Amino acid sequence: MLMASSYPEVLSHFEDKHVVTIATGATCAYLGDERNLREFLVADEAVRWLRRIGHTALFLLIDDSMDPLNFRQLRVAVNKDEALIEKYKDCCGKPISRLTDPWGCHESYAAHFEEELMDRLHRLDCHPTLITTAKLYERGVYKPYVRTALERYDEILEFLRTRFQGYEPEKLFWVLCPQCGYIHETDIEYIKDGNVCVYCHACEHSQLIPIDEIEGKLNWKLDCAARWALFKIDAEPFNKSYLEPQSGSFVVAQALSQEFFGGHPVLPLLYGVVKMEKQFGGQLLSSLPSTVFRSLLVERPASDAKISKELMITTASRYVVMPGVSFLDFIKQLLPMWLVTPETLTPDQRELVAHGISFSRYFLDTEVRLQLPTPEQFEGEQIAVLNLIHVLLNRVLPLRQRTDLTWEQFQEKVKAIIDSLGSHKGPALHRLRLIVGQEQGLPAARFLYMLPMNYLQLLESILKLYLQCAQHTARNNQDESEDDDSNGARHLRVA
Ligand SMILES: [Zn+2]
Ligand SMILES: [Zn+2]
Numbered sequence: 001m002l003m004a005s006s007y008p009e010v011l012s013h014f015e016d017k018h019v020v021t022i023a024t025g026a027t028c029a030y031l032g033d034e035r036n037l038r039e040f041l042v043a044d045e046a047v048r049w050l051r052r053i054g055h056t057a058l059f060l061l062i063d064d065s066m067d068p069l070n071f072r073q074l075r076v077a078v079n080k081d082e083a084l085i086e087k088y089k090d091c092c093g094k095p096i097s098r099l100t101d102p103w104g105c106h107e108s109y110a111a112h113f114e115e116e117l118m119d120r121l122h123r124l125d126c127h128p129t130l131i132t133t134a135k136l137y138e139r140g141v142y143k144p145y146v147r148t149a150l151e152r153y154d155e156i157l158e159f160l161r162t163r164f165q166g167y168e169p170e171k172l173f174w175v176l177c178p179q180c181g182y183i184h185e186t187d188i189e190y191i192k193d194g195n196v197c198v199y200c201h202a203c204e205h206s207q208l209i210p211i212d213e214i215e216g217k218l219n220w221k222l223d224c225a226a227r228w229a230l231f232k233i234d235a236e237p238f239n240k241s242y243l244e245p246q247s248g249s250f251v252v253a254q255a256l257s258q259e260f261f262g263g264h265p266v267l268p269l270l271y272g273v274v275k276m277e278k279q280f281g282g283q284l285l286s287s288l289p290s291t292v293f294r295s296l297l298v299e300r301p302a303s304d305a306k307i308s309k310e311l312m313i314t315t316a317s318r319y320v321v322m323p324g325v326s327f328l329d330f331i332k333q334l335l336p337m338w339l340v341t342p343e344t345l346t347p348d349q350r351e352l353v354a355h356g357i358s359f360s361r362y363f364l365d366t367e368v369r370l371q372l373p374t375p376e377q378f379e380g381e382q383i384a385v386l387n388l389i390h391v392l393l394n395r396v397l398p399l400r401q402r403t404d405l406t407w408e409q410f411q412e413k414v415k416a417i418i419d420s421l422g423s424h425k426g427p428a429l430h431r432l433r434l435i436v437g438q439e440q441g442l443p444a445a446r447f448l449y450m451l452p453m454n455y456l457q458l459l460e461s462i463l464k465l466y467l468q469c470a471q472h473t474a475r476n477n478q479d480e481s482e483d484d485d486s487n488g489a490r491h492l493r494v495a
Contacts, residue, residue: 001245005270005302007049010235013267020050022269023060023233024128025224027067028113029096030077033281035274037124038297038305039237042271044126045298046235061118061128062227065097065110066137066176066217068184077113078102093184093202095176095217097134110134124290131231137217145226148260149173149218150191150211156222156260163255164247169219176215179205183216221249225257228266235267243268272304280307280362287312287359289352292319292327312363321352323407324446331356331364333438334450336371341454373459375466377435383470388421388428389435390467393460396448400456407449414445435459 004010014020024043026036043059050057071092078084084102091099091109099109106112114130121128136142149156149172160167175186177200185201196214199206218226227233242249250268257263274297276284284293284307296315297305305311316328325334335356338345345353360368378386395417399410421428433439436459438447448456 001243001251001268002265003243003268003270004046004235007046007301010046010267010269011049011053014050014055014234017055017234019056019058020234021058021060021232022047022235022237023062023227023231024237025062025064026117027073027096028063028065028110028117029067029069029073031113031116031120032076033276034284034293034307035276037120038271038274038301039239040121040126040128041124041294041297042269042301043235043237044121044128045294045301046237046269059128060131060231060233061121062131062133063110063114064217064220064223065108065114065132065134066095066174066183068093068174068182069096069099069109093182095134095183097132098176098181108134120285124294126294133217133223133227136230137215141230142218142226143212145218145222145230145261146173146214146216147211149222150196150214152260153188153191156256159259160252160256164252167247167252169221172219172222173214174216174219175200175209176217177203177205178207178209178215179203186216221253222256224249224253225261225263228253228257229261229263232264233266235269237269237271239271239273241273243270270302272300272302274305274307276307283358283362284312287355287362288315289321289327289355292316292321295319309363312359316359316363322450325442325450327356327359329442331360331368333442333447335360335368336437337451337455339368340372340458341452344452344454371437373435373455373462375462378431378463378466381431382424382427383467383474385424385427385431386463386467386470388424389432390460390463392417392421392428392432393456393463397453397456397460400449400453410449411445414448418444 004013022043024040040061047057047059069088069092071089074085074088074092078088088099088102096110096113097108101107101109101112103112106115110132114132118128118130153172156172157169160169171188173188174183175188175196175198176183177186177198180200180203182200182202187199187201189197189199189206191197191211194211195208196211197206197208217223228236238250243251245251254263254266257266288296292315313328316331317326319327321327321330330352335353338349338353342350342353357368360366396414399405399413405413418425418429429444432444436447436451442450
């Protein structure tokens with residue numbers, strides 16, 4: 001079967017097609033965890049590849065908002081809120097687009113979760129166009145397809161039986177009961193003279209509905225077939241469970257589309273399944289910067305991804321969040337110091353800090369703490385070495401204040417300053433690394449460039465005070481020893 005399992009394959013497939021439409025599907029009955037995001041991100045990445053070389057690429061997210069709510073979805077959606085479960089449990093079986101928003105902020109239950117999903121995707125820099133199928137049905141957009149499905153009901157069933165042996169759909173069309181509003185327990189008894197006889201098990205009513213007035217939704221495979229034809233969709237991501245070549249959902253939908261709806265071939269984009277322990281749910285989004293999260297899911301789209309602590313740490317060490325600094329290095333080296341001066345951080349930096357704190361907690365099992373410079377960090381060091389650090393800071397600070405310096409120019413100047421420090425250069429840099437928590441971290445010029453300005457100023461002030469005290473003590477000691485000398489006693493004192 002023709003499919004694409006990499007972005008270059010998508011490009012070569014659509015080489016001669018200027019406008020390419022890629023669709024994805026969802027049922028916005030709850031928000032769910034990170035696993036279901038891969039489909040959208042892989043599609044979005046394919047769209048980016050196409051746009052980069054000049055194609056016009058359209059990206060749709062189609063919410064099956066005529067799908068009935070089920071109890072499992074409800075529990076997840078309301079986060080096991082007993083009162084809401086009680087209030088909505090009798091709604092299970094009705095289309096999510098026909099239910100009120102449990103929190104009252106949107107026009108329907110479906111609209112609430114559509115917006116939550118779109119918000120989540122926007123934060124990942126993924127911007128599909130939302131299509132909600134309930135509106136399409138309401139506007140009658142699906143009418144020709146529904147009519148075909150109902151008028152050629154037996155023919156379609158026969159086609160499926162012959163072409164896909166062993167596959168028998170439960171129903172081709174789910175009728176929405178006009179009496180009680182449930183969609184999950186209606187059966188089509190017979191179709192005759194443009195009317196459909198429907199029996200609803202929920203309200204135990206039997207009724208005759210004209211085909212043109214019938215409400216409901218097509219069986220999922222027929223719906224796929226219809227939307228492919230309707231929106232001229234060229235590609236859609238599927239995981240391998242849909243792509244079984246004999247009678248997988250994709251093959252069935254493709255055959256139905258071409259046989260009954262005048263459809264064209266659709267290219268499936270194979271994406272691997274994301275497996276994850278339940279406990280990680282929500283933690284990936286909170287712990288990884290959006291660019292890193294995205295890379296984790298869109299690189300090697302066709303391989304399955306098993307999320308583990310090890311994979312998360314490897315991922316954090318592989319992706320940079322600023323030039324030359326991986327996310328893991330950021331967490332270990334810069335984050336504690338950024339926390340010293342939160343008011344100076346830009347919104348992007350604050351977001352990075354929030355992700356870093358969360359990553360550290362969930363995946364490194366440590367809480368990030370502030371690392372303010374303290375005089376204790378200078379104890380036991382030679383005054384000459386500390387003096388040299390002070391000199392270094394005093395010369396670096398004005399450079400940091402200059403807005404005209406590029407990183408390369410700054411680096412060059414700092415290197416020159418360091419080279420001029422003389423024989424105590426080594427011990428001074430070593431002590432400075434200890435103080436700022438960069439024992440095996442970034443090169444000195446780099447951390448002097450990246451540490452918050454206020455932090456460096458604070459360090460300089462504390463060091464200055466410490467050196468003044470030390471000088472003062474030394475002078476006093478000297479005075480005392482001179483006094484002692486005058487008394488004729490000789491004590492050896494160490495300053
Ligand atoms: Zn809402
Ligand atoms: Zn009913």
